[in-house]
Amino acid sequence: MANFDVQIQALSGTATQTEMDQWMMDGVREITNILPPYLKEYCYSKQTFTSAAANSEAETMITGQLGSVYAGSVECRRIKPMDKHKASSSSSIEFASATDPVYYVEGNKLNILPASSSGVYYVIANPSIDASAVSAIDNFPNEAEHLVVLYAAIKVLQNKMNEMGGISDLSISASAPTIPSDPSISSPGVATIAKPDISGNAPTYTKPTLIGLTSFEDFFNGSEDLNPFGDSDPGAFSTSTPPTLGTASFSTPGISTVTVASFGTAPVYTAPTIGGATEELTATITDGTLGTDADFQDFSDWFEVLGHLIEDEEDTELADSQIKKISTYLSAYQQAMQNKLNEFNDANVEYQATIQEKLKEADLAYQESKEEASLLLQKEIQEYDAKVKEYQAEVNKDVQVYTLKLDRYKYEVGTAIQAWSQQQTQALEKNKLEIQNELNEFNKENEIYKANIQAEILKHQTDAAEAQKEGDLTLQAAIQDYSLELQLYQQELALYQQNVNKEVTQYATNLEQYGIEYQWLQSQQVKLQQDYDKGIQMLVAQGIPQPAQREAR
Numbered sequence: 001m002a003n004f005d006v007q008i009q010a011l012s013g014t015a016t017q018t019e020m021d022q023w024m025m026d027g028v029r030e031i032t033n034i035l036p037p038y039l040k041e042y043c044y045s046k047q048t049f050t051s052a053a054a055n056s057e058a059e060t061m062i063t064g065q066l067g068s069v070y071a072g073s074v075e076c077r078r079i080k081p082m083d084k085h086k087a088s089s090s091s092s093i094e095f096a097s098a099t100d101p102v103y104y105v106e107g108n109k110l111n112i113l114p115a116s117s118s119g120v121y122y123v124i125a126n127p128s129i130d131a132s133a134v135s136a137i138d139n140f141p142n143e144a145e146h147l148v149v150l151y152a153a154i155k156v157l158q159n160k161m162n163e164m165g166g167i168s169d170l171s172i173s174a175s176a177p178t179i180p181s182d183p184s185i186s187s188p189g190v191a192t193i194a195k196p197d198i199s200g201n202a203p204t205y206t207k208p209t210l211i212g213l214t215s216f217e218d219f220f221n222g223s224e225d226l227n228p229f230g231d232s233d234p235g236a237f238s239t240s241t242p243p244t245l246g247t248a249s250f251s252t253p254g255i256s257t258v259t260v261a262s263f264g265t266a267p268v269y270t271a272p273t274i275g276g277a278t279e280e281l282t283a284t285i286t287d288g289t290l291g292t293d294a295d296f297q298d299f300s301d302w303f304e305v306l307g308h309l310i311e312d313e314e315d316t317e318l319a320d321s322q323i324k325k326i327s328t329y330l331s332a333y334q335q336a337m338q339n340k341l342n343e344f345n346d347a348n349v350e351y352q353a354t355i356q357e358k359l360k361e362a363d364l365a366y367q368e369s370k371e372e373a374s375l376l377l378q379k380e381i382q383e384y385d386a387k388v389k390e391y392q393a394e395v396n397k398d399v400q401v402y403t404l405k406l407d408r409y410k411y412e413v414g415t416a417i418q419a420w421s422q423q424q425t426q427a428l429e430k431n432k433l434e435i436q437n438e439l440n441e442f443n444k445e446n447e448i449y450k451a452n453i454q455a456e457i458l459k460h461q462t463d464a465a466e467a468q469k470e471g472d473l474t475l476q477a478a479i480q481d482y483s484l485e486l487q488l489y490q491q492e493l494a495l496y497q498q499n500v501n502k503e504v505t506q507y508a509t510n511l512e513q514y515g516i517e518y519q520w521l522q523s524q525q526v527k528l529q530q531d532y533d534k535g536i537q538m539l540v541a542q543g544i545p546q547p548a549q550r551e552a553r
Helices: 004-012 017-034 037-043 081-088 142-164 216-220 293-297 299-312 316-540
Strands: 044-050 066-071 102-106 109-113 118-124
Touching: 004 017, 004 142, 004 316, 017 142, 017 316, 037 044, 066 102, 066 109, 081 102, 081 109, 109 118, 142 316, 216 316, 299 316
Parallel strands: none
Antiparallel strands: 044 118, 066 118, 102 109
16 A cells, blocks of 8 residues: 555645644544544553652653553552542551552653552553655554545645635736827917997986885774774773682581491300219319229219229220210210200391391481482582573673674774775886886887997907907817827827736636636545545444454553
C-alpha cells in the first residue's frame, strides 16, 4: 500500500510534508476520542514505573486518556486524590495493600499505593506520524486508518480554498485619451443698432371720482334718511318675578315602632333518673364489694363489681351475668331517655308555634305603619308638583313676550339689509359707468401711440437682422474648427474602449477559471467529508464487524 502522503495527495492534490504530518496526527486524535470501546483498546500503549509515597508522585502522564492500572499483576481501583493519605495509613480502614492496591491522578501525575509497587498502566499516547514514510499507524485500529487519510485530505482541500483567497480587483492598463479643451469661441460682435424712437406722448388714464359706499353698521345706525326703523333690539332675555319656588323639602314620615310580644318560656329537656339514684347512669365509680347487698343495688358500683369478677375472681360466668345485668339497665335507661325526649319535642312544637304567631302579628303591624307613612309622603310630593307647574306657567309667559319682540327685531333688520343692499348696488353701477367712460377715452389715444411704436420697432428689427447675419458667418467658422478637433478625440476614445474591453474580457476569463477551481475544491471537500462522516457513524454505531477478541496483554 502506498504511503499516507501519496494517498492524501491522490484525493486532494499537493500539500507540504509538514501539513500532511500535522493533519494526520490531528485526525488520529479526533477519531480516537469517538472510537467504540472495543476498537479503542487497540490505541493503548503499556507504560511501567515504580510508585512513590503520597505527596512524592513522580510519574507524569503523557495524555489524559488512561486505561487499566496494575500493581504487579493486581488491578488497582481508583480513589480521589484527597483520599491518598487514608490509603497510606495502616490504621485507616481505607489502607491500600498489595492485594487491594489503589491509584489516583493528581494534576498530571499518576501514582499507585502501596508505595514502591511495580506499576503498569495503559494510556493512549500522542500520535507521531511521518506521512511520507509509513502506510500504517501504530496503536490504532486498521478499520479506522482510511478515515485518518480522509481527515487529512479534507484539511488539505480547506487549506487550498483558504490560500486561493480572492482574485485581485480589475486594473485597466490602457490610457484614456486626453479630452479636448472647451472651445474658445468669442462673439464676432454685432454692429450697434440705435434703438427705435418710441418717446412720443403716451396717453394718461384719468381716474373718475367715485361715489363712496356706506357700511351696513353706519346705515343701520343712521338717521331716518338711511334707516327709518331705528334700533328696537329687545336685549338679553329676562323673566318677570315668578312665584317663589323654594327648595323641595319633604318631611320623613315616621314609622311606628313595632314590638314583638314575648314568646314565653322555652321548654327544657330533663334527663331521666332510674332506680331512685340522683346521677345519670354513674357518678364517680366507687369500690364495690362482692356479696354486699348495697353494692348490688347501687348501679354506680356495678362496673367495679364486674372488674372484681373478671380480674380477681376470674369467674367468667358471673362476669357474663353481670354484663347482662348492666346491659338490661342501659336498655331501660335508653327507654326512659326516649320518653323524656318525646315530652321535650311536644313542648317545643307548641313553643315554635307561639313564636310564629307573635312574629306574624308584629309583621302585620309594621306593614300598616309603613303604608300610612307612604301616603303622607305622596301628599307632600303632589303639593310641591303643583308649585312647580305654576312657576313654569309664569316663565312660559315671559318667553312668549320675548319671542314676539325678537321676531319684530329680526324683521326690521332684514328690511334694513334689503334697503342697504339696493343703495350699494346703485352706487356701484354708477361707478362702473364712470370708469368705463374714462377707459374708452384712454383706449382711443393708446391706439394712436401703439401705431407709432410698431413703425419704429420694424425699422430697428431690419437693422438688427443685417448685423446678426454678419456675426453668424464668423461664428460658424469657429464652430467648424472645434468639430474637427472633437472628431479626432472620438476616434482615440473608440480605440481606448477596444483596449478596455479586451482587458475586461481577459479578467472575466480568469475569474471564471478561478470559480471553476474553487468549486472543484469545494465539491471534492464535500464528497470526502460525506465519506468521513459515514465512516465515523459506522464506528460509533459499531456498524462494522467486531474483530476477534484481542489476545491478553
